[in-house]
Amino acid sequence: SSELTTAEADWKKVNYYNVYKDIADLLEDEDYDDGSYGPVFVRLAWHASGTYSKKDRTGGSTGGTIRFHPEANYGANAGLHVARERLEPLKKKYPHISYADLYTLAGVVAIQELGGPVVPWRPGRPDAITAAAVAATPDGRLPDAAQGADHVRDIFYRMGFNDQEIVALEGAHALGRCHTDRSGFDGPWNASPTAFTNFLFTELLDNTWVPKKWDGPFQYVDKATGQFMMLPADIAFKTDPKFRQYVEQYAKDQDLFFADFSKAFVKLLELGVQFPEDAPVYQFKPLE
């Protein structure tokens, strides 16, 4: 109902080019992780959106519900308060932007500014302004890293993705790292975690992945150096023949990966969203 959501026309009052620039200015910080908030912004955009179920059309980025308890505190979302807090000053500066738009746009800015493809983006997602305004999206809708291909398919088919799109999306693991105090897993997937590349696929194929010897959750490290990691769910992309055919294509052809990733990421960020009819599609130019 209207009192529980932001005013419908508010999205028109925002200059999204300025928001893009201001998000880009928040990316770099030499004291944080590998020097960029980009990876955790991408993860926030994905977790805000990836709760969608096409069966009952619940979940997705609409409402900006990831900022409310209980969703904010689901295990899968551990650590994402870091991204939300980093973005909060922009909500103050641009009060008419919805959180749902801000969080998804932050993912787009991060991908583009870290060297990835242009990702067309539309504004106009309404926010729930209180937690009570929305039925909480149930826990367990995001993938469990300890599981394999069947589980990954269950999760992404529920959102309406096919195998090719799933593989393309997984390529986001070129970015960032696992944190023992968030997911329990440890380490980056490759040596350039602040650059958007097709390295998830090249690393998957080029390395021998062996179980990490430690007390933490079961995961893999590369046999040669032990510096890079794969989740059990990532390894499924190498062992499952249908997933693997796309892994091989994307490892060989970064342009193909970029084009397919962009399309799949747009779809992810728009799952279940009913945009205003007059909402334009922005194709922001990466900054110099």
Ligand code: DDH
């Ligand atoms: Fe992911 N991801 N993800 N992921 N993800 C983690 C980090 C990041 C899974 C598990 C984890 C996608 C798919 C999957 C990013 C983007 C995307 C971490 C570590 C786990 C665990 C969190 C931490 O400890 O900080 C699993 C399982 C899947 C799966 O598909 C089976 C997708 C589709 C995306 C996307 O963006 C399209 C990014 C970026 C990170 C790095 C975050 C950071 O802070 O760095």
